[in-house]
Amino acid sequence: MSVIEDRIRTQFAPRYLRLEDLLNDQRTMSAVDSFSYWHEQADLHQEVYRAFVPMTVPEAGEQYAFEVDLDACSGCKACVVACHNLNDLDEGETWRKVGTITSTKADLPVVQHVTTACHHCVDPGCLKGCPVKAYEKDERTGIVKHLDDQCFGCKYCTMMCPYEVPQYSKRLGIVRKCDMCSQRLSMGAAPACVQACPNAAIRISVVTREQCRPASREEALVATAPASLPTQPTTQFKTARRSALLQSNTSNWGLQSLESATESVQDGHWPLVAMLTLSQASVGVWSCLCISSPSGPVTIALAWLATFLGVVGVHAALFHLGRPLYAYRVFLGWRTSWLSREAIGLGAFMASSVTTSVVMTLSALGFQGVGLLVTPGTYATGILGWIGAYCSAMIYIATGRRVWSWSRTIWDMAWTILGLGCLGYGSIAVLPYGWMWGAWAFSMLATIPKCIDLWRGDHVHDTSGQDVSARSGRLMRQELMPQVGWLLNLSFITLIAIFMERNEIALLGAIAFHAVHRWIYFASCVFQRMPGAAT
Ligand code: SF4
Ligand code: SF4
Ligand code: SF4
Structure with missing residues (x-):
């Protein structure tokens, strides 16, 4: 771990909260406020951001991927806001989302926030399903890009992506999605969501495509998520505290998310x-x-x-x-x-x-x-x-x-x-x-x-x-x-x-x-x- 990264983690690492801590926090700044304050003060912030993007191009069989530290994510949604602003998204359009996993067991209290965007899959369902070839997977970086001018708005990719990543814009008549801020990445700058996270929970790393191949039919990115086998998503969720979040069979833990516990009426088309x-x-x-x-x-x-x-x-x-x-x-x-x-x-x-x-x-x-x-x-x-x-x-x-x-x-x-x-x-x-x-x-x-x-x-x-x-x-x-x-x-x-x-x-x-x-x-x-x- 670099010195700079260590510094951020020390400063923003999640703590066990006591009542007086909470009361003190109420009187002081929010996480976003304190990040913004720190951002203004830090003299080395460019280098800090660079610690969260790889400085080398992936080699053969490798690609870029999001890496999410679940222990650090506080669910503040600064990443969601940054992504929305940088990409000038429509109202209600979100390329990055934050969900919450909880436990139904009273003796196992769990509240885990999960930040998620496109997983730039090894075998992308969106790309295979698109009838007009409006997706391409970059050979060098593995980033799955949507070609807006090719899209005719059939929305089939929204069904083919198990993670519901592509978002339909009524105003434009096409879908759009996260491209891992590839322009910024190509200049060595961190994506907006990576840069905005006050807890340094998101970074870009290089993974091997082999490493993204699930070991079983049930394996999923994180508890309650869809099985990884069909598209082989590349995002790496990490946790040192709650290993159950990354296990395939989580029924013993009673883990659930809003999405797994409730049903919503889908579009009737x-x-x-x-x-x-x-x-x-x-x-x-x-x-x-x-x-x-x-x-x-x-x-x-x-x-x-x-x-x-x-x-x-x-x-x-x-x-x-x-x-x-x-x-x-x-x-x-x-x-x-x-x-x-x-x-x-x-x-x-x-x-x-x-x-x-x-x-x-x-x-x-x-x-x-x-x-x-x-x-x-x-x-x-x-x-x-x-x-x-x-x-x-x-x-x-x-x-x-x-x-x-x-x-x-x-x-x-x-x-x-x-x-x-x-x-x-x-x-x-x-x-x-x-x-x-x-x-x-x-x-x-x-x-x-x-x-x-x-x-x-x-x-x-x-x-x-x-x-x-x-x-x-x-x-x-x-x-x-x-x-x-x-x-x-x-x-x-x-x-x-x-x-x-x-x-x-x-x-x-x-x-x-x-x-x-x-x-x-x-x-x-x-x-x-x-x-x-x-x-
Ligand atoms: S997460 Fe969905 S939109 Fe992203 S590459 Fe995979 S299948 Fe395509
Ligand atoms: S909505 Fe656009 S990108 Fe998606 S499948 Fe249809 S044409 Fe392809
Ligand atoms: S990488 Fe860029 S486009 Fe993708 S979720 Fe982050 S801010 Fe949004």
């Missing part, structure tokens, strides 16, 4: 709800066309119904973008991003859907030769539709959130496609009552994963915060109860329409039902969160 519901209804109708053989005007009407639903659905997604004029770039990230692949899959599906509908119409009008294309076109459209829908499902599965697991999401979306497809088919082909009832039952099967959550929410009481299914169920039983009520109402409306043989109303009811169901899928998503993420 209405444009995505419309896109998924309508495009899946379209895929469903084309699937029915593949396995049945209606003829004449019924086939053409079904094809155009499917095309209409698909076109409206795909265009609804544009309302999700902060900068929709740049939507044409969506294919750029196809090598790594499921969002790019979805755009390619659904784009091909829609092109095939429109073409096959036109071919069917021309064939019915008596144009010679085109009739041969109808059957291959129908099958091609059905297959492309399922490929596009699979990519849609993978977008959410790839986030690693357990309530969006592969089995749950594929089950949910497959039955949505089949249910809506059959009801859409029945609304024009006028299927008999029994068939429509079966289609309604298919639709209901899609809700089984959410029904399991609802049941667990009432019957499973775990205090570790790990059972995200039960927590999602509790959210639905409380804040989301009105939407769950809507779901029940819409299923009855659909059923009554089927009884009254008003198949077109049944289709509208089922589309509304699945839209609300998809909204709940997004809004009730509970996942392991980093301490501070909810602040």
Whole structure:
């Protein structure tokens, strides 16, 4: 430890507080005040800051990383303010956050503040998920930078980052995030948060990428944080006093954070709800066309119904973008991003859907030769539709959130496609009552994963915060109860329409039902969160 660093630690090291200390502190200066006073007095402050940034460039296999001394962090949020000011962030936008870990055990009193920002991961989820390649990982320093001019504001990186680091700016229509103050670093100056911390709790260090590889699936940066395996974050949290904070299994200690102890309603993403519901209804109708053989005007009407639903659905997604004029770039990230692949899959599906509908119409009008294309076109459209829908499902599965697991999401979306497809088919082909009832039952099967959550929410009481299914169920039983009520109402409306043989109303009811169901899928998503993420 350098002399300068030692001096700071001696001056600002946390102490065991006695009542008279607290009373004295009240009469004197706050931590930030005293830092500012010291800053004015110190004659060597430039050198002091340099003690908190490495003076060498990382070598091969190494990179820069934040190092946080948990024993020193007092939770004053001077780092948050400094970051906000230096980067001129919007109101409510925070690139650095401070969370708190506490213990539920009365005999183990713990109040631990955790300062956290981007972890400049070895395998960044944000970078892999971005469909327009708006992220780059600097080869030399390992810093993960966001390229603001490339971003079109789809917000997918906010789902792909397990630490919820990228922040969406409504004003700019893009996301932004911490770049480790790379300009300052390149000049040998400390990042604003490092410089502002009155307790010298944050510094930049050089780590090997190997050292950031987690030893187990459960290993996390700090207690209650998401598992490190998916992205391999590089931040090094250190503590000499409370080693339990860095252990994977902290259940014995009863450690919890605001984020692990409470559930909050997530964004329902209405444009995505419309896109998924309508495009899946379209895929469903084309699937029915593949396995049945209606003829004449019924086939053409079904094809155009499917095309209409698909076109409206795909265009609804544009309302999700902060900068929709740049939507044409969506294919750029196809090598790594499921969002790019979805755009390619659904784009091909829609092109095939429109073409096959036109071919069917021309064939019915008596144009010679085109009739041969109808059957291959129908099958091609059905297959492309399922490929596009699979990519849609993978977008959410790839986030690693357990309530969006592969089995749950594929089950949910497959039955949505089949249910809506059959009801859409029945609304024009006028299927008999029994068939429509079966289609309604298919639709209901899609809700089984959410029904399991609802049941667990009432019957499973775990205090570790790990059972995200039960927590999602509790959210639905409380804040989301009105939407769950809507779901029940819409299923009855659909059923009554089927009884009254008003198949077109049944289709509208089922589309509304699945839209609300998809909204709940997004809004009730509970996942392991980093301490501070909810602040
Ligand atoms: S913490 Fe999130 S935003 Fe930062 S590099 Fe990792 S995945 Fe990307
Ligand atoms: S384009 Fe989307 S995924 Fe890429 S940085 Fe912007 S918001 Fe994130
Ligand atoms: S390094 Fe810079 S951008 Fe990142 S949290 Fe600190 S002050 Fe903010």
